[in-house]
Amino acid sequence: MMRYIPNAEGDWGEMLRAIGFERLEDLINILPEPLRLKEALDLPLPLSEMELIQHLHALSEEKSQGRRMVSFLGAGAYDHFIPAVVDHVLRRSEFYTAYTPYQPEVSQGTLQAIFEYQTLICQLTGMEVANASVYDGASAVAEGVLMAHRLKGRGKSLLARAVHPESRIVTRTHTRPLGLELKEIAYTKEGATDLKALGAAVDEETAAVVLQQPNFFGCLEDLEQAAEIAHSRGSLLIVAVTEPLSLTLLQAPGLLGADIVVGEGQSFGNALNFGGPYVGFFASKESFLRAMPGRLVGETVDRQGRRGFVLAVSTREQHIRREKATSNICTNQALCALAVLVYLASMGKEGLKELARINLSKSEYAKKKLGSAARLRFSGATFNEFVLTLEGDPQLILPALRQRGIIGGLPMKRFYPEMGREILICVTEMVSREDIDKFTEILGTLSRGAR
Amino acid sequence: MKENWPGACGLVLDEPLIFEKGAKGRKGYSLPRLDVEEVKPENIWPRKLIRQELDGFPEMSEVEVVRHFTRLSQWNYGVDSGFYPLGSCTMKYNPKVNEDLARLPGFTRAHPYLPEEMSQGALRLMYELENFLCQISGMDRVTLQPAAGAQGELTGMLMIRACLSDRGNPRKKVLVPDTAHGTNPASSSLCGYQVVQVKSNERGVLFPKTIEEKMDEEVAALMITNPNTLGLFEEHICQIAEVVHRKGGQIYCDGANLNALMGLTRVGDMGVDVLHFNLHKTFSTPHGGGGPGAGPVGVKAHLADYLPVPIINEEGERFYFDYDRSKSIGKIKSFYGNFGIMVRAYAYILSMGAEGLKRASLAALLNANYLRVKLKDFYHLPYDFPCLHECVFSDRLQSQYGVTALDIAKRLMDYGFHPPTIYFPLVVHGALMIEPTESESRETLDQFIAAMAQIAGEARTEPGLLQNAPHKTKVSRLDEVLANRKPRLRWKPEKKG
Numbered sequence: 001m002m003r004y005i006p007n008a009e010g011d012w013g014e015m016l017r018a019i020g021f022e023r024l025e026d027l028i029n030i031l032p033e034p035l036r037l038k039e040a041l042d043l044p045l046p047l048s049e050m051e052l053i054q055h056l057h058a059l060s061e062e063k064s065q066g067r068r069m070v071s072f073l074g075a076g077a078y079d080h081f082i083p084a085v086v087d088h089v090l091r092r093s094e095f096y097t098a099y100t101p102y103q104p105e106v107s108q109g110t111l112q113a114i115f116e117y118q119t120l121i122c123q124l125t126g127m128e129v130a131n132a133s134v135y136d137g138a139s140a141v142a143e144g145v146l147m148a149h150r151l152k153g154r155g156k157s158l159l160a161r162a163v164h165p166e167s168r169i170v171t172r173t174h175t176r177p178l179g180l181e182l183k184e185i186a187y188t189k190e191g192a193t194d195l196k197a198l199g200a201a202v203d204e205e206t207a208a209v210v211l212q213q214p215n216f217f218g219c220l221e222d223l224e225q226a227a228e229i230a231h232s233r234g235s236l237l238i239v240a241v242t243e244p245l246s247l248t249l250l251q252a253p254g255l256l257g258a259d260i261v262v263g264e265g266q267s268f269g270n271a272l273n274f275g276g277p278y279v280g281f282f283a284s285k286e287s288f289l290r291a292m293p294g295r296l297v298g299e300t301v302d303r304q305g306r307r308g309f310v311l312a313v314s315t316r317e318q319h320i321r322r323e324k325a326t327s328n329i330c331t332n333q334a335l336c337a338l339a340v341l342v343y344l345a346s347m348g349k350e351g352l353k354e355l356a357r358i359n360l361s362k363s364e365y366a367k368k369k370l371g372s373a374a375r376l377r378f379s380g381a382t383f384n385e386f387v388l389t390l391e392g393d394p395q396l397i398l399p400a401l402r403q404r405g406i407i408g409g410l411p412m413k414r415f416y417p418e419m420g421r422e423i424l425i426c427v428t429e430m431v432s433r434e435d436i437d438k439f440t441e442i443l444g445t446l447s448r449g450a451r
Numbered sequence: 452m453k454e455n456w457p458g459a460c461g462l463v464l465d466e467p468l469i470f471e472k473g474a475k476g477r478k479g480y481s482l483p484r485l486d487v488e489e490v491k492p493e494n495i496w497p498r499k500l501i502r503q504e505l506d507g508f509p510e511m512s513e514v515e516v517v518r519h520f521t522r523l524s525q526w527n528y529g530v531d532s533g534f535y536p537l538g539s540c541t542m543k544y545n546p547k548v549n550e551d552l553a554r555l556p557g558f559t560r561a562h563p564y565l566p567e568e569m570s571q572g573a574l575r576l577m578y579e580l581e582n583f584l585c586q587i588s589g590m591d592r593v594t595l596q597p598a599a600g601a602q603g604e605l606t607g608m609l610m611i612r613a614c615l616s617d618r619g620n621p622r623k624k625v626l627v628p629d630t631a632h633g634t635n636p637a638s639s640s641l642c643g644y645q646v647v648q649v650k651s652n653e654r655g656v657l658f659p660k661t662i663e664e665k666m667d668e669e670v671a672a673l674m675i676t677n678p679n680t681l682g683l684f685e686e687h688i689c690q691i692a693e694v695v696h697r698k699g700g701q702i703y704c705d706g707a708n709l710n711a712l713m714g715l716t717r718v719g720d721m722g723v724d725v726l727h728f729n730l731h732k733t734f735s736t737p738h739g740g741g742g743p744g745a746g747p748v749g750v751k752a753h754l755a756d757y758l759p760v761p762i763i764n765e766e767g768e769r770f771y772f773d774y775d776r777s778k779s780i781g782k783i784k785s786f787y788g789n790f791g792i793m794v795r796a797y798a799y800i801l802s803m804g805a806e807g808l809k810r811a812s813l814a815a816l817l818n819a820n821y822l823r824v825k826l827k828d829f830y831h832l833p834y835d836f837p838c839l840h841e842c843v844f845s846d847r848l849q850s851q852y853g854v855t856a857l858d859i860a861k862r863l864m865d866y867g868f869h870p871p872t873i874y875f876p877l878v879v880h881g882a883l884m885i886e887p888t889e890s891e892s893r894e895t896l897d898q899f900i901a902a903m904a905q906i907a908g909e910a911r912t913e914p915g916l917l918q919n920a921p922h923k924t925k926v927s928r929l930d931e932v933l934a935n936r937k938p939r940l941r942w943k944p945e946k947k948g
Contacts (some may be wrong), residue, residue, distance in 0.1 A: 007891075011893045015817055015821045015893060028715050028813070032686050035720065041586055043586060043587075046476040052798055053548065057557075058572075073565070077562055078785070083479075088517070089520040091809070092520070094524040095524050096737045097545050097737050098529040098530075099542060104926075105928065106864055106924060107740070118941050119941040123508065174641070176617070177642045200763055251500050252502060257917070272562050273790050276787070276789040277598070277791050300930045300931065300938050301930055301933065304927055306930045308926040313938050313940075322633050329602075332743075334740040335737075335739030335741055338740070338876065344509075345503065345519070347517050348473075348477070348480065358483070360492065364490040365490075399566075407562075
């Protein structure tokens, strides 16, 4: 336990004398007497490094968690391969042991990396400015809705029901205390947002319309038409993305009329990590710049006229504007954003498209195969996720699949009570044709049993 | 300048933007062979949804990618590079073994929607970490969900708002001391509250009478930081809590400075109702150049019903997520928080034990007081009392030579140190806020003291040296005004003809 604290007993004497204390323990006397703890904290005895590793190893393996299984889980957290390069860069301790780059002359590495990250997010989303990151995709949606309210001064926003349920609940948590109204828009039997219903719901009080692309069911949305509907009443269109790999094949939302594009960047170089840390991206139009939340890195020059980077437009931020700030965000997800950047740089222009086509092709194959053992819930076009209607109760079928080494997808009932037999399936490059065939075969047997 | 400082000049390599590198056809990836029939988007997607060009993306080999980022990293200063006395940020050492443990495949490959029976190890870790934090702080329950301190503040204030609403009136105002972090007022206002600033007294702490004067039936809470940003313990906190509670308000404690208190006292024993932790400060998880961190929130029992969902409970030998909580504020973030950060903090607490955590706090106090006493001969110390984990000086003595806190900070870089926090807290004009943490040896502190003394001398004899600093860094002082006036926030591809 003492290996992290350099000064040992021999060092204290002189230091203590300099400050007028006798023993190290006496420093507790700086605190008022009644508040001083009299007994030791009740914590486990310290572990040596070896014992610590053994203990954490056991925990990480507990109850088959680490066992090699084939997983068809997606739903906002995607199992993609991460090239070795990514973690090697992240382990450069000049990156990971640095603080937020408030002192730019000794933080050019972080700053240039964020500038490059901001650029790629703009290119990917088709927007003009992107910030240095927010906490995750869900809080990015919430920040987007709050920003639309600031810009429009209107009290209501519309969220498609096909937006990730976690994004909707997080947005609700953030908007409730401010008295903002959130209304949800139904989906069609094809699995896209009901644009007729959207047209009927949007009005002069609507600050923003939020759609997800591809949506939670994996289906593609008609963003162009949604933008027209939103703009016809002077509302903003916010497009949320949870699987940004899809954007390498899909038209950039910014070119289809989106005003704010937000999303989850985990797919790009960040491991599943049981739900975090992930990284929210946030992009918008240049004209909305002063209303944006979060940090921004900008290019400037030093006294010799050389290019350099600094935190820019920070007059929006809490450390300067305090209660009038555009957001309270301070620490964000810089290292996760760096992972996104290194991943995008390694995969490059061609690799990303090729990988996206692999995801699409495998997912289409799985739709065809699994669609024969069960039924596709929606007919709309998809990228790497789709909803399947099982013959029986997923609560019985999924455990049976796990017995055979397959984690079969997310039961939808938890988020959509009307989908009692539906599961959401995700197919990435991590799943092979044999895995899909095996899944199909077992599902077929189980379904026949259920009938 | 004599060369007995860490600040030397090494070979620094130039490196262009990633967009100015690479060439068409270069590859830094390898992908598995497609084992199913290829499907083209053009064949199944509506035409207008298909992207034509993925513009502006790099095309580089693996070698070029690695070299690019290695060079960038060498322009950064981290805790592993040297002394990083950034006040209120607790830049302590980030243990290496914790980095390895957070990367165990059983953790990194765990999907957040894994069935509970397959994630028992992760749930146990979170459950135990929650209990450790309760034990260290004296709070009754903890949520690990918030991703950072500011998100923790918002979570805490939302719980206070929900609780007061249930009692009949959410109230309108929040009291925030003039020494508070900027996130405090920002979080209160995001929660729909009007912020009322309260003044600290001439000893740098809050006085019960000041609070009493501002306290009424419309005040929802007082947000207090203890120890505060001057590094001073809020010694009247118990009486202040009594004043606030008597009028039905709640006490929120910003735990950013908890590194001063571990094993010495417990915030939960001081009348505090809500407390947030910064795992990336007190519990040694790395700052990552600005995140990811984690900002768990502890509450007293009367607020436990309002915690975000899910909470983790234990039944028999089994851990499970409990979502069935009608009074919960909802969710502040997707899934369960920054799990990878929790693993590191958990490993840190297990490595240190009760005795180690206490030793860390005592050593942090010793280092801070040592710097306070040794530096006050050279710099103005506005609050000259024994401090806890940090001390705040000002540039008053140097300003007569036209030298500012910013100049002193930039000059420190030439000596090989990261500058302290400057111009904060706002109650000290030209503040230099120094937090050495327990991670520094006596020699490092002595070296820093000598450097600060020499800089004070330079301010007198050669102020230009400071005003034009830094001289040894990759770039010299950067024009932040230009970056704000004409923001260039991205690289732009050249237009095609």
